[in-house]
Amino acid sequence: MSSLPDFESLTVGAAQRACVAPLKDADIDEPVMEARLLVGFVLGGGPERVLADRDEPLSAEQALALKAVLSQRCQRVPMAQIIGVREFWSLPFKVTSATLTPRPDTETLVEALLHHVSESPARVLDLGSGSGCILLAVLSEWPDAMGVGVDASAEALDVARENSEVLGMGSRAKFVQADWSQEQWAQALVGSWGGPFDVVASNPPYIPALDIEALETDVRTHEPRRALDGGDDGLDAYRAIIPQLSVLLTDDGVVGFEVGIDQADDVAAMILDAGYELLEKRADLGGVVRAVIGKKVSKRVKGRDK
Numbered sequence: 001m002s003s004l005p006d007f008e009s010l011t012v013g014a015a016q017r018a019c020v021a022p023l024k025d026a027d028i029d030e031p032v033m034e035a036r037l038l039v040g041f042v043l044g045g046g047p048e049r050v051l052a053d054r055d056e057p058l059s060a061e062q063a064l065a066l067k068a069v070l071s072q073r074c075q076r077v078p079m080a081q082i083i084g085v086r087e088f089w090s091l092p093f094k095v096t097s098a099t100l101t102p103r104p105d106t107e108t109l110v111e112a113l114l115h116h117v118s119e120s121p122a123r124v125l126d127l128g129s130g131s132g133c134i135l136l137a138v139l140s141e142w143p144d145a146m147g148v149g150v151d152a153s154a155e156a157l158d159v160a161r162e163n164s165e166v167l168g169m170g171s172r173a174k175f176v177q178a179d180w181s182q183e184q185w186a187q188a189l190v191g192s193w194g195g196p197f198d199v200v201a202s203n204p205p206y207i208p209a210l211d212i213e214a215l216e217t218d219v220r221t222h223e224p225r226r227a228l229d230g231g232d233d234g235l236d237a238y239r240a241i242i243p244q245l246s247v248l249l250t251d252d253g254v255v256g257f258e259v260g261i262d263q264a265d266d267v268a269a270m271i272l273d274a275g276y277e278l279l280e281k282r283a284d285l286g287g288v289v290r291a292v293i294g295k296k297v298s299k300r301v302k303g304r305d306k
């Protein structure tokens with residue numbers, strides 16, 4: 001990496017300009033915008049401050065801090081991890097290297113769940129909760145619901161718990177460690193949380209193992225691999241979770257999965273094969289079918305139809 005500029009005694013505007021070339025060298029797509037985000041972060045007021053204060057000199061402390069964050073970004077640490085926060089569903093989420101960065105694509109799953117579950121359900125489960133963004137987004141829309149977020153990573157659970165507190169949902173959202181590769185994980189969960197759930201949501205790891213090396217550098221080197229790697233064909237997590245929906249879901253309960261590119265038909269088929277109704281396959285803003293929603297058909301209705 002080329003050596004980074006010294007920002008000491010530069011004005012805010014000049015400092016922003018000086019960040020652009022190193023970001024470009026690091027192959028960052030939008031170096032001007034990212035330079036503004038970094039300077040805004042060290043000023044403390046966000047990108048709006050950069051324009052307002054452009055003729056002010058940086059303090060010595062700010063100059064040092066800017067060099068440090070610029071160096072991180074040039075090593076492709078994701079911006080959300082540097083700034084420490086990412087907006088999702090218009091809520092601020094703390095993000096660390098232990099959590100997948102919440103992505104706009106995942107808002108498609110939240111939207112689809114809200115569409116198909118019109119009344120506030122009582123109990124929601126999020127499998128692979130990461131930062132907690134899916135669970136906390138739906139709980140923010142369903143004020144009478146309580147939720148359980150499950151993750152294998154203790155560090156991710158700590159971040160999710162902090163997010164639930166900061167967002168004022170600490171009493172309604174619980175985050176617990178579990179691993180769906182273990183025997184009886186679903187029975188244990190339902191046993192300790194007082195029965196099945198009305199809604200099960202999950203954005204599990206779904207990148208086929210061999211595709212991981214082709215991911216963008218930021219994601220590949222700084223986001224938790226365990227949250228990305230879905231095994232040979234990317235579908236391992238769905239294979240582990242779908243058979244357990246009979247234990248996890250209430251009658252008439254709704255399940256919503258995020259899926260990767262070209263996985264929607266496979267996941268929909270798995271949901272149908274397991275005896276559930278398919279409610280929707282919903283595309284994200286980029287046109288990728290991103291969320292698959294199913295429903296448990298209640299025993300009562302099944303009986304009558306026979």
Ligand code: GLN
Pocket residue numbers: 100103105203204205206207215219227228229
């Ligand atoms: N959408 C993420 C990516 O493409 C992957 C998320 C996941 O595996 N659940 O980087």
